[in-house]
Amino acid sequence: MQVAVLGAGAWGTALAGHLAARHPTVLWARDRALIESLSQTHENERYLRGITLPAALQYEPDLAAALAHGAAEDALCVVAAPVAGLRALCRNMRELGIVPAHIVWLCKGFEADTQCLPNEVVLAELPQHASNGTLSGPSFAREVGQGLPVALTVASASATLGERTVAALHHGAMRIYTGDDVIGVEVGGAVKNVLAIATGIADGLGLGLNARAALITRGLAEMSRLGVALGGRAETFTGLTGLGDLILTATGDLSRNRTVGMQLATGRSLTDILAALGHVAEGVRCARAVLALAESHGIDMPITHAVCRVLFENVAPRDAVHALLSRDAKAE
Structure with a gap:
């Protein structure tokens, strides 16, 4: 099977390496310098330093050529761009007149300006496209x-x-499950990033494992309430793309969103944290969209609200935690 992977960040690169073990795979990036470096070293020194990529993996700086590689009925196109770049990439496909027959995207989050999930972005830009979906779950690229x-x-x-x-x-050490709850999977993938920031804040403040467990559990309740309101199924949020991804992102040391929370707890500014991170932290990008959707649907999401106050209203992390602890008692 010919496979094109569009986007050479950490996750796109790691998945392209896995694919290349079995399939003729092309990895595309908009940055020509990155493609040249990958071709010469077989290592993504910017996003996945220390991981040697398979010799069979090909690199392509030209989007049209990469799309053509993954466009046929018996091929696959994997879109590894972040949510912020998904719409432009779909438009490029349409403008080039090369829309792959089968498209699966990896991005997790809501589009900041429109509050759209990735599937809604794809539907808006490629309205006639039918064979598409999202790949998600608990996964660190490294x-x-x-x-x-x-x-x-x-x-x-x-x-x-x-x-x-x-x-x-589905080969080697990777197992793939199938489902049809696109909305539920995408909501889980988006909201868990915001909740991971909250857990990072709590851990950075030294609030203990009890607090971490409470945040994850009550955060899962927030995620489920919003997901069901948007059209997802409740059971999806207890699976890999809900609870599984939340546990990983909220507790794993490789989590960028958790790192943002821990750094905020030390008093560092968000600007400095993101500049030093060097990678996208989707929880920061989509937190406002998550809260706005919750408010428009009448969904109570106090943890998400607290994260937004810290990120965007200069509220001290300890004060935001105190506000959460001061909430009235209620039935679980």
Whole structure:
């Protein structure tokens, strides 16, 4: 199977390396200097330093050529751009006249300006496209690049897209499950990043393991309430793309969103933290959208609200935690 991976960040690079073990795979990036470096060193020194990529993996600076590689009925196109770049990439496909038959995206979050989930962005830009879906689950790119075990879920209304994604990725140490709750999977992937910032703040303040467990559990309740209100199924949030991804992102030391929270707890400014991070922290990008959607649907999300106050209203992390602890008692 020919596979094109669009986006050479940490996750796109790691997944391209996994794919290249079985399939003719092309990795595209908009940064030509990055593509040249990858071609010469077989290592993504910017985003995945220390991981040697398979010799069979090909690198392509030209988007049209990469799209053509993954455009056929028996091929697959993996979109590894962040949510902020998804709409532009879909428009580029349309403008170039090369829309792959089967598209699966990896991004997690809400589009900041529109509050759209990734599937809504794709539908708006490629309205006639049918075989598409999202791949999500608890996964650190570095561990995937190292060949360590991981389990993911592909969610799509198209059985064909699910089958093609499984055929491409279900080998070695990677297990792929299938489902059709695209909204539930995407809401889980977005909200867990915001909750990981909250957990990082609590850990950075030294509030203990009891507090961490409470935040994860009550955060899962927030995620589920919003997801069901938006059209997802409740059971999705107890699976890999809900609880599984939340546990990993809220507790793992490789989590960028958790790192943001821990750094905020030390008093560092958000600007300085993001500049030093060098990677996208989707929880920061989509926190406002999550809160706005919750408010418009009448959903109570106090943890998300507290995170937004710290991120965007200069509220001290300890004060935000105190406000959470001061809430009235209620039934679980």
